[in-house]
Amino acid sequence: MIFYYYLLGIILGLSLAGPPGAVNSIIANESLKSKMHGTSVGAGAMSADFTFFLIVYFLRSYINLGILKFIYIIGGLFMLYLGMAVLKSKMPSKSRKGNYFIGLSMGLTNPFQILWWLTAGFFLLKELSILSVAGLFSGIIIWIFTFPYAINRFGYKYEKYIKYISAFIIFIFAFYILYNGIILLV
Template sequence: MLVEIVGIFIGLSMAAPPGPVNAIIANEALISKLHGSAVGLGAMTADFIFFLITYFLRNIIPYFVVHWFYIFGGLLMIYLAYSITKSKPSNRSKKGNYLTGLLMGISNPYQITWWLTVGLFMVNEFNIAIIPSFFGGIIIWIVSFPLVINKIGNRYANYIKIFSIIVLVGFGIYMLIDGFRVLV
């Protein structure tokens, strides 16, 4: 049960932070919740591709280097939380769909870095058992976020920021502790 809960929160830590994908999801959700979810589904497909790469190539990385990735990932998560406090809502009006989400996800530096650090940590610490709940967390986000945005519009943005900051800082601290534990 703990692995499932952790997986959902890690999935949310991947999907929830404000960024280009969520900006397009929000803009498309103002048109229709399905338009917003289609963008999120495309980005989630990119995450599945990155998961496969991470899972099958993780044993190539030397063990002592992995913990430095954990430390870097923990610092990245905390930095992203800080960046969220400075971010402003996007007012882009770009047509979004599944392919847009996929292309943005595949080329998004945040997602690539996330999988090299946090994703590697997740797969090494919890193995494949966490993957269903991880993607469950992403699905919760890509369904609920467009639904809420569609219903109440941009007023929801501050709550998203607060939730994102809490999840990112919490998981960042957890990664830092694990990374430093082996080095000390």
């Protein structure tokens, strides 16, 4: 049964980290520079997941949902900035250290990541073993090393398209997040 919970967590971690979205768009764009640039962004986003895990684990009954509307607006504006940086082929930082903080700040302001932890994260902690959480982070680690490797290895032929698609995905998420933040303010 222990292995079952851990394996279930890995599958859940891959499903959380794998879908196209703003973070994976930045990972793909940075992976064109080097595998470590992309992995650094992913590590930052995973650190945000770990932060949310701790918050959900220790403060489950005290989270004020009214704060989410401001996180939506901040996150949406930040993603607009990142989308423009991708289109201009200039990321806010050239170092892996800076990429880590990009991933961390995206993760901390990403309403989808926050909502995932407030919903599926609660379920994970309540209904499954804590080993499933270890599996979840193992799945994320698998993703943040394999995805940048694949993009770096095979993406050079498609660099221009990866940049345009990455920016497009970021803009979609940015506008969607801003729209939801504005709706919550009204």
